[in-house]
Amino acid sequence: MPSTESRFSAEQRRALIDLARASIRHGLDHGRPLPVDPQSFDPDLREPGAAFVTLHRDAALRGCIGSLEPRQPLVEEISHNAYAAAFRDPRFPPLTRGEYPDLEVSISVLGPSEPLEFSHEADLLRQLRPGIDGLILEADGRRGTFLPTVWASLPEPADFLAELKRKAGLPPDYWSDRLRISRYTTESFG
Template identity: 55%
Template sequence: MGAMPSTDAIGFLRPTHRRALLDLARRSIEHGSVHGLPLRIQPETLAPELAVKRATFVTLELHGKLRGCIGTLQAVRVLAEDVVHNAYAAAFRDPRFPPVSPSDVERLDIRLSLLTPAEPISFTSEEDLLRQMTVGEDGLILEEGFRRGTFLPTVWASLPDPKTFLQHLKLKAGLPEDYWSDSIKVYRYRTETIDKHSV
């Protein structure tokens, strides 16, 4: 028997596991619409690939428009458990939107993003940072003191210019778009995306 792919890597899940995660996300939203709580799962019943600790984001769209997005940046729960919690939170706890109505639950498009562990980027200036950003692939976390913001790699689709991407990330972190200091920290991660088109 061959070694199992690293669970920190992109693409370690088989199609059956990808479908299972999407199903868990939708079931958690359905459960939440009735009971006001995320779906409860038993980690000991999960396939080993779904029982590893992994950070995830769950993005919901309705009629092609964002309807909620909640996630974790550090692996604090097993993969399946993180997905059911974030799916519930994206549907009912995203402060930018009212809770999803029961009639909209089945209409939601669900996208899961499985994050690799974030790694610090070493840079000497904003220009140096911009040169190191990989368009379309990097998810970024920006930290300055107690302020923090992140953009998933999917955000590149609407902000394809690195400078504009970074400016909007600063705004998300609560900083002016032209802000810069030597104490800014930036981390990068990649994601494996799971949605109805990838299973």
């Protein structure tokens, strides 16, 4: 679910979606992400940004790759992550030309993350905001994240947290004083 405040105009959103699709098309033709000249984009899209690109085909997940911290201009991030979602997501085989026309592309641009303070799991669960929070879980050298859109399939905070633990390679009932959870919001469009 997107944040209530929109950081990007409709034109900027369209430019990012078009860029993601162009990078996937470039990957089909050349086997690498589309090279991007940040200077040819709106100044807001040249700012460093963290983002995920999610691909669906026939309403089923087909790839999702992103970053949690801004490391490069947002337009470069989108080009790289769109290519990676199509061709490097280890859960799926590389995208084929035949799949491209039916591909649905969405983008989630992450806001800054904030660590949550909690003393036990019930305390943590009370702080979660279903449909709003994306979570980053870190424990015992493992890390996982769920975007806020995952709340649509896991609307109960306890289920959301248990599946996030599983995604990070931990048992769903895992608990430790070393468990760290941060939350973030996204602006999602596609």
